[in-house]
Amino acid sequence: VGNSFVLTCSPKSNITMVTWKISPKVGGSCTLGYRADKNETDRTNCSDSMNWKYRPDQDPALDIRQVGIAHEGNYTCEVVSTDGNFQQMYHLTVLGKALLPHFTISWVLEGNSTPKEESHGNGTVTVLSKFTAHSTNVTHTTCFVSHPAVNWSRSIAC
Numbered sequence: 001v002g003n004s005f006v007l008t009c010s011p012k013s014n015i016t017m018v019t020w021k022i023s024p025k026v027g028g029s030c031t032l033g034y035r036a037d038k039n040e041t042d043r044t045n046c047s048d049s050m051n052w053k054y055r056p057d058q059d060p061a062l063d064i065r066q067v068g069i070a071h072e073g074n075y076t077c078e079v080v081s082t083d084g085n086f087q088q089m090y091h092l093t094v095l096g097k098a099l100l101p102h103f104t105i106s107w108v109l110e111g112n113s114t115p116k117e118e119s120h121g122n123g124t125v126t127v128l129s130k131f132t133a134h135s136t137n138v139t140h141t142t143c144f145v146s147h148p149a150v151n152w153s154r155s156i157a158c
Contacts, residue, residue: 001094005067006053009060009077009088017080018060022046024073032062069094105129105145 009018020032030046034056041056049071053061060079064071075090105127118126131141 001068003067005064005092007062007064007075007077007088007090007092009062009079010086014082015057015060015079016082018056019078020060020062021076021078022050022073023075024070026070026072034060064092067094105143 009020015034016036018032018034021029022031023029028045030050031042031044032046032050032052033042033044034040034052035042036057039057041052049065051063051065053059053063060077062075062077072092072094075092077086077088079086079088116128118128120126129143131143
């Protein structure tokens, strides 16, 4: 997450045409194309964060700047050259560490609580806290949820 990433595509000489077909997990697909006979490039529905690394007639590599979760998906490079037709396929998975601490959960009444974190694989985390009261006459309690990095807190009657 946040870094630049380059996807290579072969061959690097005698290129007639190059097409990058990008199918993200979320959102619509996009294409980057190059035609040597007209020396023209074309882009359809691609964000500004994706572009040719160099001139596509010399090196058809794809440069992805500030990689994020939205970039996850399938990337296919199709090259037509005097040496033949070539296809290179990639599946991009974006990994990263959490930049902010997780939410904390505390309880107004004293008791036992143990928070558990569950990662969902898409960059989100669920924090679950179960409260066990010391006595049986507790009819309601309040949990306090906060996140110090975003100055956010909320009290919830449970």
